[in-house]
Amino acid sequence: MRISTLTFTNTMLTSFNRNQSKLLTLQSQIASQTRLLKPSDDPIASTQLAQLRREQSAIDQYKSNIDRLTGNLSGQESTVKGTEQQLQAMMDKMVEAMGGTLSAEDMKAYGKELASLLETTVSLVNTKDEDGRHMFSGTRTNQQPLVFDADTNSWSYQGNQETATTNVSNGVSVAVTTHLAQAFGDNLETLNQLKAIADKMQEGTLDPSDYAEEMSSAYASLQGSHGKIAAIYTELGSRFNTLTLLKDIHDDNSVVNDTVTRNLTELDMASASIDLTRYYNASLAAQKSYTQIQQLSLFSLI
Secondary structure (H helix, E strand, C coil): CCCCHHHHHHHHHHHHHHHHHHHHHHHHHHHHCCCCCCHHHCHHHHHHHHHHHHHHHHHHHHHHHHHHHHHHHHHHHHHHHHHHHHHHHHHHHHHHHCCCCCCHHHHHHHHHHHHHHHHHHHHHHCCECCCCCECCCCCCCCCCCEEEECCCCEEEECCCCCCCEEEEECCEEEECCCCHHHHHCHHHHHHHHHHHHHHHHHHCCCCHHHHHHHHHHHHHHHHHHHHHHHHHHHHHHHHHHHHHHHHHHHHHHHHHHHHHHHHHHCCCHHHHHHHHHHHHHHHHHHHHHHHHHHCCCHHHHC
16 A cells, blocks of 8 residues: 555544643643543542632631631620620629618719619610620611610610521531510510619618519510520520531531542643653654654665
């Protein structure tokens, strides 16, 4: 069979270009330390890699949500704990005041202390986070939750009872909001009772026995609110435990994804080095052969 010069040339150039392409691909793989430069290099592995990247992106978002929520709940937890301590201090003062041995003048001092503790409690419920949003107004974070009306001499709640949540895993969400004001009863009964008792104490003229029953009722409400706030504090701890557990799971999944990704994309450097040398030598040999054959002529054999 006769082989034309054009056919031979095209065959040699095709072979040379194929070797050069392989050589350049190997060089790029070695430089980037990966065997997947484009999906066609391994369609199945590329599909798996795309799925892993989507999953890791979701995990990263969940972890970001957890970090943000953890910071938010940490501020809430500190405030709730402070509120519980204030209520405990008021309970101690109330027990002393109800002992039946204090005069009207003595009660005046206790009334001032009780009013101060009450004011601090209200300030805690009205606490803002670092972004200037109220923590305990439900979803109305731009609205101060507890507002005092001088005309009625009472506190009222101006937030709402709605709950905001954050996704922290696939199909799992955790509440962002904490309804602290609910612990003080309907229409903030506990706070308003304490305000009324503190005012009477501070008058310094009323006989303590005249409002002993009111003190007893306010103390009972205070006890109930203290128990509810303790329950809120415990519930916040439960949310923290959930976030910690999920974060550990996400961290473990990230490690698994990294391992699988590395297995899918990792380049066998030993094999790649051998192939690089092989394709380089093949390209060089093909180039030399082509050059020498091109120089052949029938006249050189005569």
